[in-house]
């Protein structure tokens with residue numbers, strides 16, 4: 571598929587915030603050094619005010635993206651949710667994909683299903699250490715089975731390399747860095763040459779910039795206990811899950827401050843993580859469209875895409891499916907969400923696994939019948 575004429579790179583980048591601090595790069599210091607006061611004498615009161623508003627905005631987003639759930643069951647049924655009136659009310663808006671399974675597959679009769687799966691919080695439980703977000707063997711078996719019957723892709727914020735090391739399945743398609751690093755050949759079948767030919771990296775010009783910003787972020791956050799910087803190749807994650815809440819504002823301030831020197835990068839937030847990425851017109855939704863097209867699955871009469879994810883970045887993919895009026899977004903969440911573009915919900919990775927196993931059983935059954 572020729573995407574050369576539709577480069578998502580915005581050549582006239584949008585600056586995410588006005589320049590707030592003069593000579594910022596030279597002011598960058600680790601938190602421990604800066605904590606005695608980082609304001610330069612020349613900073614005017616109004617500039618300080620703007621900075622405060624921006625940092626507070628980011629801080630609010632950090633707090634709202636980190637809802638406290640009552641239970642943290644990675645692989646066990648959390649029955650208390652059944653008695654939670656807010657969760658029940660939400661389920662009437664965004665029903666369980668398990669209880670609505672018959673309806674979902676009834677629509678898929680005679681059509682092909684394509685499966686798109688986010689990784690963290692969807693296939694693996696959320697854990698404190700991002701390097702230990704392992705997928706269980708039973709989940710791996712479920713995904714392997716799904717891929718036997720349906721084209722299946724992983725669409726993750728992680729680097730493609732890292733997420734494929736976690737998943738360890740060659741029979742899948744992988745889109746890493748929030749869809750900015752896509753391989754449209756299945757590794758199990760591809761030759762080295764073919765793999766190269768099927769690589770799509772719409773943000774490759776940002777690689778040196780991402781490396782640079784990653785180093786700066788690492789440096790400035792080195793004094794904050796629990797802060798962690800993860801280079802995801804075309805984007806960088808700044809984790810604050812293990813940072814004391816009183817220091818979140820400092821993290822927000824430092825990320826904003828570093829980004830002053832990188833107007834072609836923006837920051838969004840996920841689950842206790844700030845994600846720094848290029849200002850390009852590309853996201854998980856675009857990645858799903860790209861995969862559907864390049865895998866010959868673009869006929870919405872014939873193909874039902876199902877996308878399962880737990881994060882804000884997955885909303886871009888849910889939105890694409892809603893707008894195409896084909897397929898279903900399934901949001902993984904144990905807390906009611908104010909807004910979502912998803913049609914259905916699942917509570918946690920264990921329910922995701924149940925849904926994937928049901929899909930396989932349904933497919934086997936319909937193959938036997940025909």
Ligand SMILES: O=P(O)(O)OC[C@H]1O[C@H](O[C@H]2O[C@H](CO)[C@@H](O)[C@H](O)[C@H]2O)[C@H](O)[C@@H](O)[C@@H]1O
Nearest residue numbers: 689690696697698700703726727807811841843
């Ligand atoms: O698109 P995803 O596959 O969901 O990736 C989004 C981020 O996932 C990872 O962070 C999240 O999971 C960690 C492990 O459970 C957790 O510690 C962290 O708080 C979560 O935000 C990954 O480490 C990030 O780089 C991704 O951006």
